[in-house]
Each structure stands twice: as structure tokens, then as C-alpha cells.
Amino acid sequence: MSGVIVTDPPKAELKDVDALAGFGVATVSEAMGRTGLLGPGVRPIQQGVRVAGTAVTVLSWPGDNLMIHAAVEQCGEGDLLVVTTTSPCTDGLFGELFATALKQRGVRGVVLNTGIRDTQELRDMGFAAWSRAVSSQGTVKATGGSVNVPIAIDGQVINPGDVILADDDGVVVVPRKRVRETVERSEAREAKEAATRAAFADGRLGLDRYGLRETLERLGVEYRTYEEYAEHGA
Numbered sequence: 001m002s003g004v005i006v007t008d009p010p011k012a013e014l015k016d017v018d019a020l021a022g023f024g025v026a027t028v029s030e031a032m033g034r035t036g037l038l039g040p041g042v043r044p045i046q047q048g049v050r051v052a053g054t055a056v057t058v059l060s061w062p063g064d065n066l067m068i069h070a071a072v073e074q075c076g077e078g079d080l081l082v083v084t085t086t087s088p089c090t091d092g093l094f095g096e097l098f099a100t101a102l103k104q105r106g107v108r109g110v111v112l113n114t115g116i117r118d119t120q121e122l123r124d125m126g127f128a129a130w131s132r133a134v135s136s137q138g139t140v141k142a143t144g145g146s147v148n149v150p151i152a153i154d155g156q157v158i159n160p161g162d163v164i165l166a167d168d169d170g171v172v173v174v175p176r177k178r179v180r181e182t183v184e185r186s187e188a189r190e191a192k193e194a195a196t197r198a199a200f201a202d203g204r205l206g207l208d209r210y211g212l213r214e215t216l217e218r219l220g221v222e223y224r225t226y227e228e229y230a231e232h233g234a
Contacts, residue, residue, distance in 0.1 A: 003059070005070055006148035011054040011161035014078045016179045021052035023186040025169045027193075031185035032178070038171040039154030042111060044130050045119045050167035051128045053080025053108040057160050059146045060114075062089035063137075067145035068098060074147055077106030080164045084113035084151050090133035092117030099127040111164055111171050113153045130166050 020028060029037050056075050060067045062085045071081060081102060083093065094110055095118035102110070109128035115135035116122075122129050148160040156173055158164070163174040174182050199209050207213050224232070 003067065003144040003146040004149065005074065005146065006160065007074060009148050009160040010176065011079075012163045012174075012176045012179045014054075016183055017052050017054060017078060017163050019183045020163055020165055020174060020179065020186070021050060023165075023190065024050070025165055025167050025172045027186050027189055028165055028174060028182060029172045031182055031189050032172075032174065036156060036172040036174060037154075038111070038113075038156055038173065040170065041132055041154070042113065042130050042171050043132075044128070044166070044168055045116065045134070046123050046128060047168055049128045050165070051080065051109045052163055052165045053078055055080060055082045055158050055160055055162045055164050055173070056107075057148055057151045057158055058083040059149060059151050060085050060093065061143035061145055062087050062114075063091045063093075063139050064141060064143045064145075065093040065098075065139045066141040066143060067147055068093060069141065070145075071147045072098070072101050072105070075102055075105050075107045079105075079107050080166075081107060081110040082112075082151065082153075082158055082164060083110065084153050086145075090115040090135050091137040091139050092135045093139050094129070094131075096121040096125070099125060099129070103127055109166065111153075111166060128166070130171050 056071055056079045058067050058071045068083060075081060092115045094112055094116050099122055112131040115133040116129055116131035117136050119134055150157055150159050158173045161176045163179050165172050
């Protein structure tokens, strides 16, 4: 397998990346029309951590982490490494030594569509990570691949320089050209949710706030007392 290492791709501005970090993954995905999620299989190795960074993408061969070594050189302040393989792989392609090198370069975390290891060491050093699996299985460094090319995880295309936002709920990708728009939409969504939260805290029901009683009626859902249901059934 041959490959390519693309240098200096355009990236989202860090001020917008940091603004997105103020919102949860669920809020941002909803703000983009329920898109961008990398699926439920990519999970955090820690809890209570949210990070956002510009994607440095890696396409590797299964069981081979050569291209992660190549990608470290392309990483800088505010980046987040995103790794996938040409076919499914759960081997531990990434561990504490990689994290040490990346942290020194200002990288904010890693998202792996593969396995990870040294998870306790990563938590101890405060390096945020999300992965498809946890595995002690080692790797080789023998096959070419690519860095900073478009990759896909769970049907979502990630381009270098896109924004990756990750928290306890999962991971979402925000296309570079949609970052500012998504920040604004997320702000509006949070304001709307704050008003709804206040209404719920005051005792109002979602059925009334969202006008769902009319929906139930339109769908033919009926209210019956227990006695009526016991006598007549559904």
C-alpha cells in the first residue's frame, strides 16, 4: 500500500474551535441537523472531559501504526489526531508513548476507529482519548498509508482541518466551512433549551410545551381510565 502525507492543510480557526468546545456533542449534532456523529462505537476512555480540535487524519493498515508516527510530525497546537484503518482493526495502535509526543506538540486528544492501550497511563497524564476498542495487542510498522487525507468513520467523512468535538456522549465532526455557522446555531439551541429547562423546573410538561397533545390526537392515541382499559382493552 503506497500513500501520501499532505502538509499544511487549511484548518478551522482556533477561536471558533474553542467556541464549539463550549457545547456538548449532542447539541452540536442537533444544530447541524442531526448529522456528524461518528457512531456509538467510539467511546471515551475517561469521563467528564470535553475537547475540540482541528483534525489531523490518519489512514493506516490494520495492525500497523507506522502512519501515526508520520502524523506526529504534522501535528501542532490545537490539533486532534483522528485515526482509522483500511479495514476493521481493534489492535492497540496507540498508547502512552504516542500521547507523550503529541502532548508536547500541543495536541488536544485522539480519536481512534481502532484499539487503544495504556489507558490508565493516558488518564494519569490527562491525555483525552476516544476509541473503538481497548486492546493490549501490539502492532508493526511496516506498511504505507496516508496522513491529512479525507477519511471516513461510521459513514462520516472527516477532512483534515475539520473540527472534532468529543465528550462523554461520543464524537462529532464539524466541516471546516460550517464551523462559524454551527457555533451560532449551537448558541441558539442552548438558549432554547435553557428556556425549556426553566419551564420543566416550573412543572410544565413537554406534552404542553411542545404541543404534543395534538400530535397524540392526530395519531389516534386515546386516554382511558384503568377501569375502561381493563374492561375493553386496547
